[in-house]
Amino acid sequence: MEQNNTTTRWTSSALFLSSPHDFSKTFETIDPRTGDVIASIAEGDKEDVDLAVRSAREAFDHGKWPRVAGSERGKIMLKLADLVEEHAEELTRLECLDAGKLLTVTRMVDIGTCGSTLRYFAGAADKIHGETLKMSRQFQGYTLREPVGVAGLIIPWNFPAIMFFTKVAPALAAGCTMVVKPAEQTPLTALYFAHLAKQAGVPDGVINVITGFGPTAGAAIASHMDVDMVSFTGSTEVGRLIMEASARSNLKPVSLELGGKSPLIIFDDADVDMAVDLAINGNFFNKGEVCVAASRVCVQEGIYERFEKKLADRMKKWVVGDPFDPRVNQGPQVDRAQYERVLSYIGHGKREGATVLTGGKPCGQKGYYIEPTVFTDVKDDMIISKEEIFGPVMCLMKFRTVEEAIAKANDTRYGLAAGVVTKDMDVANRMTRSIRAGVVWLNCYLVMDGDCPLGGRKMSGFGKDASMHALDKFLAVKAVVTPVYDSPWL
Ligand SMILES: NC(=O)C1=CN([C@@H]2O[C@H](COP(=O)(O)OP(=O)(O)OC[C@H]3O[C@@H](n4cnc5c(N)ncnc54)[C@H](OP(=O)(O)O)[C@@H]3O)[C@@H](O)[C@H]2O)C=CC1
Numbered sequence: 001m002e003q004n005n006t007t008t009r010w011t012s013s014a015l016f017l018s019s020p021h022d023f024s025k026t027f028e029t030i031d032p033r034t035g036d037v038i039a040s041i042a043e044g045d046k047e048d049v050d051l052a053v054r055s056a057r058e059a060f061d062h063g064k065w066p067r068v069a070g071s072e073r074g075k076i077m078l079k080l081a082d083l084v085e086e087h088a089e090e091l092t093r094l095e096c097l098d099a100g101k102l103l104t105v106t107r108m109v110d111i112g113t114c115g116s117t118l119r120y121f122a123g124a125a126d127k128i129h130g131e132t133l134k135m136s137r138q139f140q141g142y143t144l145r146e147p148v149g150v151a152g153l154i155i156p157w158n159f160p161a162i163m164f165f166t167k168v169a170p171a172l173a174a175g176c177t178m179v180v181k182p183a184e185q186t187p188l189t190a191l192y193f194a195h196l197a198k199q200a201g202v203p204d205g206v207i208n209v210i211t212g213f214g215p216t217a218g219a220a221i222a223s224h225m226d227v228d229m230v231s232f233t234g235s236t237e238v239g240r241l242i243m244e245a246s247a248r249s250n251l252k253p254v255s256l257e258l259g260g261k262s263p264l265i266i267f268d269d270a271d272v273d274m275a276v277d278l279a280i281n282g283n284f285f286n287k288g289e290v291c292v293a294a295s296r297v298c299v300q301e302g303i304y305e306r307f308e309k310k311l312a313d314r315m316k317k318w319v320v321g322d323p324f325d326p327r328v329n330q331g332p333q334v335d336r337a338q339y340e341r342v343l344s345y346i347g348h349g350k351r352e353g354a355t356v357l358t359g360g361k362p363c364g365q366k367g368y369y370i371e372p373t374v375f376t377d378v379k380d381d382m383i384i385s386k387e388e389i390f391g392p393v394m395c396l397m398k399f400r401t402v403e404e405a406i407a408k409a410n411d412t413r414y415g416l417a418a419g420v421v422t423k424d425m426d427v428a429n430r431m432t433r434s435i436r437a438g439v440v441w442l443n444c445y446l447v448m449d450g451d452c453p454l455g456g457r458k459m460s461g462f463g464k465d466a467s468m469h470a471l472d473k474f475l476a477v478k479a480v481v482t483p484v485y486d487s488p489w490l
């Protein structure tokens, strides 16, 4: 962390100190339980992005991070993982406060995952190999996989800590330097991580966190001539803007993890209790603010009525309230805009003739709470069945045949995730191969793992987060070719 007289800049960069720029602009981050202000945060804009990119450029072109052995980078990343775990309690509370997340889940899943993501990629940092090429003439060829340079990492508000390390950890392992922009709604943990990174020994200029707004700071990263790649998670609409900005600037490669309208297809032979569990978790986990939410639940007609009744019974026990209370299942939506957006979709559903099985209203005296809502009688052409709602709203539908299930699953412009519940291996194989999505969960849902790639097709974007595929995004492949003379073989 660097400090100056006007405001606090949390960054591992030293360049900020010498700038004459006005650092006094701030914005407020809000507690979604109440609408109260948690803190004032420095509002970075285009000028700050320029400074941050200069700092990252300097650290990449002349600093030690890309030049030390991968094992050394790995060691520092392991130290950072330890520090994150030592500070897990403060981080957990910051994340819950900023994003309205459940305390117990955040401790285990969100903050719990940060250390494992860092460790996964720390282990990869000294195993980045090229290939020897089988040249057809008297030449020797091989490939180098080099760090791509300065990475721009633009992060959403639904999993601020998880997404921070999902992007930062592979970039660090590859030897890149980076400018990271957390979402305006949830900047707190990113700032804390930058501070811990400095303590862990990440050199100045390697991780530069810019807090601020998308249309200013985010857009400046996407269009910057000296940013070498962008990895973005967020809406399809902003994904398009990022691609446009790349096209209009330096044609930097972009990786886009965007929205979804994922189907969960439940066949007649499913264990109904298990299927109900998957549908609830798939829709109401993290108050539905999940890119892979199973927002279209399609149940085969033979078990449909039993499924619907069990689901309605289960939802009666669902508790919405303060996410710090361990008895609560669902906290508030992240901010007023998202709360209003979700309520407006619920309004569309009612007006379009879908039936409200459960929920359908806001709740609580203050804050951004919404009842978990299940719509039945949903038709494929309704807005609620086509558009990403990103809130606690499930669309329940019926189907008869496997063919119909495949058609329903693919009847979306998105292609991020899907779930299939069946005991029949032939049906399972046919479904998993027919669905056009980045991940298909079979007899489970929302199972994430460091080694499991996440990323979509169609309007859910392209490029993978997590797994070794994520590391590839931060590496440029270079072929090196040289003549060989009198080689005894080819
Ligand atoms: N795939 C996913 O996981 C996510 C999907 N979404 C979808 O998007 C909807 C709207 O949410 P919203 O917060 O508006 O999502 P955005 O796509 O606007 O936000 C994601 C990130 O992009 C930044 N951003 C916004 N505009 C630009 C821009 N022009 N150039 C570069 N970066 C930009 C945001 O900054 P800032 O917030 O500071 O403006 C934030 O850091 C949700 O309802 C949901 O459907 C949203 C978040 C995550």
Ligand SMILES: CCCCCC/C=C/C(=O)O
Binding pocket: 109, 156, 158, 159, 162, 233, 289, 290, 291, 292, 446, 448
């Ligand atoms: C166990 C859930 C973790 C989800 C992490 C990835 C989600 C990404 C997204 O919704 O954008």
